[in-house]
Amino acid sequence: MIRLPSIKINEELSEEKVLEKVLHKNNLKLEEIKNWHIYKKSIDARKKPDIYYNYIFDVELVNKNKENKFEKVEYYKLDNIEVKRKSSKRPVIIGAGPAGLFSAIILVENGIKPIIFERGKKVEERIIDVNNFINTRKFSTNSNVQFGEGGAGTFSDGKLNTGNTSIYSRKVLEEFVKFGAPKEILYVAKPHLGTDNLVKILKNMRNYIIENGGEFRFQEKVIDFEIKDGTIKSVISETLNKEINKTETDAVVLAIGHSARDTFKKLFEIGVQISPKNFAVGVRIEHLQKDINYAQYGNQTKLKLGSADYKLVYHAKNGRTCYTFCMCPGGKVIASNSEENAIVTNGMSNFARDGENANSALLVNISIQDFYKNSPLDGIDFQEKLEKDAFNLGGNNYNAPIQRVEDFLQNRESSFIGKVKPTYKPGIKLTNLNKILPDFISDTIKEALLELNKKLYGFADNDAILTGIETRSSSPVQITRDKETLNSTNVVGLYPCGEGAGYAGGIMTSAIDGIKCSLKILES
Ligand SMILES: Cc1cc2nc3c(=O)[nH]c(=O)nc-3n(C[C@H](O)[C@H](O)[C@H](O)COP(=O)(O)OP(=O)(O)OC[C@H]3O[C@@H](n4cnc5c(N)ncnc54)[C@H](O)[C@@H]3O)c2cc1C
Incomplete structure (x- = not known):
């Protein structure tokens, strides 16, 4: 097949209509096409309010000679694998x-x-x-x-x-x-x-x-x-x-x-x-999805862009990195513990991503020096302690400890929920997450919240909700x-x-x- 140069589309069109436009741009006619499919479709919102889709099409021409004018692409398949295994035992x-x-x-x-x-x-x-x-x-x-x-x-x-x-x-x-x-x-x-x-x-x-x-x-x-x-x-x-x-x-x-x-x-x-490994620890942050949509796409209504996502990174003054991870547009924060009497957070969404809130992990990197005593499994102890502390802080009944961002930054217990309603189930407890987070983690998150707010408008919204604790973003x-x-x-x-x-x-x-x-x- 050949890959046609990308095309910008700033309206909602069927795939066939976009194909027509691409072919026209490349002086090709529909009758000349034997096969086609979209290779890539992405959103470009860098120059708001001028937002558009970027489409790349791969096509096969009836006339192979004409293909020489274009970029050729080959598709590799994982077939014809040579099986050398002779063992009668089942893997x-x-x-x-x-x-x-x-x-x-x-x-x-x-x-x-x-x-x-x-x-x-x-x-x-x-x-x-x-x-x-x-x-x-x-x-x-x-x-x-x-x-x-x-x-x-x-x-x-x-x-x-x-x-x-x-x-x-x-x-x-x-x-x-x-x-x-x-x-x-x-x-x-x-x-x-x-x-x-x-x-x-x-x-x-x-x-x-x-x-x-x-x-x-x-x-x-x-x-x-x-x-x-x-x-x-x-x-x-x-x-x-x-x-x-x-x-x-x-x-x-x-x-x-x-x-x-x-x-x-x-x-x-x-x-x-087994060796110990770096990992990351932090909290989940929740915003109103409509606020994230506004921050990413502005007021545009022409394109059906769906729920917006984000990915943010901040390198703090103490040398740590704070970053968002596993962002779930239109999703929920969910209980992800695998042991009793522990709280672990993560996020989920359905395909439509149509929930009221957006959530994401907000993590700080943990290096081996932070937890290593004498065993490669020491990282697990580090995770476990935080998960138990979160369980206690939540009231020992599987309620997750939560806090408004404004209160977290002020190091005071939250006493009310604002415009962002937490989605975590079975329940939540308003508290002060600074009590369980090691200082280097809470200090890094505080600095990052304010800086990331400059990159994504509203990221440190007073009413954004932090839910503790996210410990299982990767293996220790x-x-x-x-x-x-x-x-x-x-x-x-x-x-x-x-x-x-x-x-x-x-x-x-x-x-x-x-x-x-x-x-x-x-x-x-
Ligand atoms: C709530 C949540 C949301 C996530 N969202 C995303 C996402 O949107 N995108 C993404 O890329 N990643 C996401 N992740 C991470 C992703 O799920 C993992 O990276 C991925 O599942 C890891 O795959 P795996 O097969 O290595 O291990 P796992 O998926 O963890 O599977 C390991 C399996 O092994 C079984 N097992 C363990 N020990 C034994 C044993 N001794 N005997 C028998 N069975 C055993 C476990 O029960 C488990 O089912 C999410 C994770 C969570 C928890």
Whole structure:
């Protein structure tokens, strides 16, 4: 195909109408086109109020000779993979998050039938537990926003942003579309799925993996690993009824996510090499979505731009960086703890992103020196303490501690809620978050709020709401692996994978890492 130069469009037009304009601009006629699709669609709001869409089209011409005048593009496909694996043992995948699921897809597509262990429930049953917690405050340690089919990103905005433009990212997007995602994710600059789509997609993925020979063991947690002469031999799992199973294997994809603290501890105990890793800690910030729309797009009404997002960074005087992360337009702040008596925040939205509030994590970087005492797992203790402190500050009943930005800046307890109504459930408590945040974090956030307000009008609005505490934006450990084989540095056949192992951050990169690990299994 050929790539036509980008075109600016400042009105709402159907794709066909935009195509007509592009063809006209390039002296081409519709009859000359054999195939076409949009390669990229983005919004350019840099010169407000002059906002427009930027479209790039790829087309195939009937007359191949004429294509020479244009930029040629080639599409790489992940097919024709040479499968060298001869083992009769089935690979084991631990975790049915994006890393584990995409690892499974690659294996079944190439005739290998993995067993997938997932400590949580199937997505449809998991939703009931998540809602039950919101409504009754009864928390399930096996089935929650972190654990269960789909992994940590199921109750999310489903942002699929990545700077990674490899063939693998195309593969991930195509698979999502195959399983029910809107086709636009293939070309919009910042694709997202929303929780509503994710739930549907996950069921389809599961069925596809099963139809092609994969086997899911839901509510079965891997609790131990048998390693002999530096090689993986089997995994030991435990069912809900405390039944213990041993599964012999020679390839284990360890896609356990960043919240599997018990599994990290077991791996460390049996000698798998683990290093501490930098991460980040902060709060969620909520604004009215209409205020964010105004700050980003002004008063324009011509284009249906949807809910605006933002991404902000500030380098503070103390050398720390404060940045927004995982921004959810039109979304909600949600309880994302995986242990009892802890508060962890994160954000989610549905595909329409039509909620009243916008939310985002506001994080400060934590380096190893901030928490390291003598164990690579010390970062977990640092997270745990803050999560328990937030639980206590909220009143020991799963209410999240919240504060208005004005009060946070003044270091005083909030006594009322202004125009921004907090969305966190099961409940909230007005308080002073400065009480639990280490000084270096609260000082950095205070300085950043005022500076970021200059970049995004209203970011430090007096009534914006801060909800504590956000501790799980990335893994506090890395399970070290060989760059070439992707095997653990000291256990052959163990493939540390995805976010929890420290090789990804987000749905896309975790899914891509799952693909990469499976390609290594196929060629081993
Ligand atoms: C609320 C929320 C919103 C988010 N929003 C976004 C977003 O919009 N975009 C984005 O890119 N990222 C988002 N993220 C982050 C994203 O979800 C993660 O980066 C991604 O899910 C990591 O994928 P993973 O497969 O490596 O691990 P996970 O998704 O964490 O999956 C790990 C799975 O392993 C299972 N498991 C763990 N230990 C065991 C064991 N011993 N035995 C059996 N099973 C086990 C867990 O139950 C879990 O299901 C969000 C996260 C949360 C919590």
